[in-house]
Each structure stands twice: as C-alpha cells, then as structure tokens.
Amino acid sequence: MSYPPVYVRLSETLRITVLAFFSAIIIGSGIGLIIGGIGVLKSALEPYVVLANSIPRAIFVPLFWAYFGVGDNYRFFFALVSSTIPVIINVMYALRSVDPQLIRVASAFGASVRQTYSKLIVPTIIPAILGAARLSFNLAFGGVIIAEEFQGSFGVGDLAVNYANGFQSSDTISLYSLVVAIALIAVSVNVALLLLEKWYLRWNRP
C-alpha cells in the first residue's frame, strides 16, 4: 500500500474540516434563526434539536458511508451534520434572549424589519455563533477524523489507524508524532477562535 505524504493527507483532512465548519456556521445560523424565530416551529422542534445534540453522532458514520461511499462527500456531510447542531442550539436560544421590549421600542420608532434585524437581532446572535464556533470546529475536526478512521479515505484518521495496526515501533513513533501534530492544530485553532470571541466582545469586558 502506498501512502501519500503526511502533509498531503493533513491538508485533505483540514480542507474538508474547514469547508464543513464554515458551512455549519452558515447553515446552522440559518436553521437556528428559522426555528428560533417562528414560535410554532420552536415549540414543535426544540426537544428534537436538544435530543439530536445528545445522540452519539458516531452512529451515523456507517449510514453516511452507505449513502455516499468513497470520496469527499462522505466525510464532509458527516462533519457538517455533527457540527451544525451546536450552532442551531446557540442561535435558537440567543433569539429568545432578545428583549421583546426593545423590539417594541424599535417598531414604535418606525424601524423597518431590516433595521430591526441589523440593529437588534444580528448583534445578539453573533456572540452566540462565536460561542458555538469552538465546539463546532472541534466537532467538525473530530467528525472528519472519525469518518476517516472508520473507512478508507486519504486523510490523517485513516493514517493513524494504519500506524496503530502496523505493530512496528517506527509506526508507533509516527502515530505519536501525528497525534501531537493534530493536537497542536486543534489547540491553536481553538485559541484563535477564543481570541476572536474576546476581541469581538471587548466592549463587554467587566
């Protein structure tokens, strides 16, 4: 079996992760706004969204594998689905925290729907999205890696399992260095997202 070099695999994994992460932020905010904004939908769907958040997402990996088979779609859609849910939840609950009195004041002063959204709703949900961003990234990254570990792809998850099944000391050393590299990437992205969140909320610091 010929291996592509590690950096090729790493960039594959990261490419899918980043794609899934940004799609999750956009789609999750959209779904969160729809569910949180429409009262009927919220009371009908809220328990299902909460349940979806506590289901071990790994059970859907074989399902996605059966649907999409080899290729990017399998990893991308699994990572997308598992990382969208925290964004939906945060946006949904953030909408509830918008003070209804402020909305009434806005409409009393003749604000259009667009103005209400841009001045009231968006400033409330952006911190919620930023709060979900770290969890969402971790789920996307972990999701891509789990999918790769389950069935053949050309990413790092697959490589790690190959190393673990190699039973040679050189493989074990490679496995450890791969894990350290992944951990460093995950930690630095998390720190960057945390700094972004702090920078955005800098006016709010006690």
Next chain:
Amino acid sequence: MIVKQSNLLQLLVLAIILIFWQVLPAFLNNSYLYVPLSSVLSSYGSLLDPSNQYLPGGLLASTYTTIYELAASFVIAATAGVLIGFALGYFKLIGEAYEPMVYLLYSIPGAILYPIDYLAFGTGPISKIIIASFLGVFPSIINTASGVRTVKQSYVKLARSVGASSFQTFWKVYLPAIASYIISGLRLTLSFVFIGVIFAELIAADNGLGWAIGNLQANFQIPGMYAVILEVIVLAYIFLEASVLVERAVIPHSRH
C-alpha cells in the same frame, strides 16, 4: 391530565417523521438503502437471536457491553471530574496554574487519541472506558470549578467562626451551593461518555452497539443497522430524560 399544546405539536412531528419513514422508501428507487420502518422493526427479531451470524451473541449482548462500558466510564469521569474541579476552584494557585491546561486538553479531538488507546489497551472494554472517561471528565471539571468560585467567602468564614470542621464546611456550605453546577456538569459528562463509548466501539472493538452498527453495515444488513441506530437514539433519549428528572429531584428550584 392536561396535555400541553406544545407536546401535541411535538407528537405531530414524531408522527410525521415515522409516517414518512414508512411511506417514502417505496417511492425511492433504492430498496437496499432506503428501508421502511416496518422492516427495520421486524429485523429486531433476528437481531435478538444470539446465533445471528452477523451479530454474534445478539443485540442483548451488545447492549450489555455498551451499558457496562458506559457505566464504568461515567463513574470514573464523574468522580475524577468533580474532585479535580473542586481542587481547581478551591485552591487559587492550582486553578491558575492548571486550568488553561484543562482547556487545552479539552480541545484535542478524542478521535485522534483513540488509535494510541487501542494500541495500548486492546480492542476490549478497557480501551473504551479509558477514552470515554478522558472525554467525559472535562465538563465536570469545568462546571465544578466554576461552581466553587461562586461560593461566597463570607459564608465560609461564618461557618468557620461558629466552629464548623472542614468536612462540615464542605457538606453544609460548599455542596448545596455547587450542587446545580455539578449536576449540569454530570449531564454533559454522561452525554460525552456515551459519545466516546459509541465512537470507540465503531472504530475498533469486538462487541458493543457501535461495533454492531459498523459490522451490520459491512455485511450489508441495512435494516439491522437502522434498527441498532434507532436503539441508540432511544437510549440517548432515556438518558436525557433521566438526567432531567435527577436534576429536578436534586435541585427543586432549578430554572427548568
């Protein structure tokens, strides 16, 4: 009994999902992948048979393995999480020194650690308990530590000044104040531990529900795969409801 309007709406959503699951596969041109609910439910009969060739031991054995791994990891993660969290919150120096480290470890994807874990501890239950405890310990640490920091020092001083021992201070002052934090941490810990156990079983295992799902899919037993997925979702629902009930029982005045 008064049924709330929102509950009716929720049941309606469930009914629509189940009806679509039953009806829609007939219109989709792929009877291998899209399986109606009735054949998923009828596959439980052969899954429960211990001599099922695709699921040695049957569904009950896999469920037992998963529950056993789940219970062991939850006890370990909960105990360690509350103790470490208390230490981080109570001793200011330890908290300042090690709390950033907890956050850094928390952000490492557990998926990449699992190959090392099963290389070291094999594919049996031990490796699942280790990875799931590791994943589940963080929410308890973080919640307990932030709970301890909210306890007013004047209460502690008051307790001390009326001669309470440190055990009494812990039992009468700290514990009631941080109970709600601990419980919501434990809820997350349960959910994380379940996630860890299932994903570890999926990647490398010799028994358990995650292993059953992967194994049935690999043997083209798609209705059986859906059946086990459905079982895990029902288990997740039971755990969620049970933890809400426990939370309500322990903290009568919680925000729910």
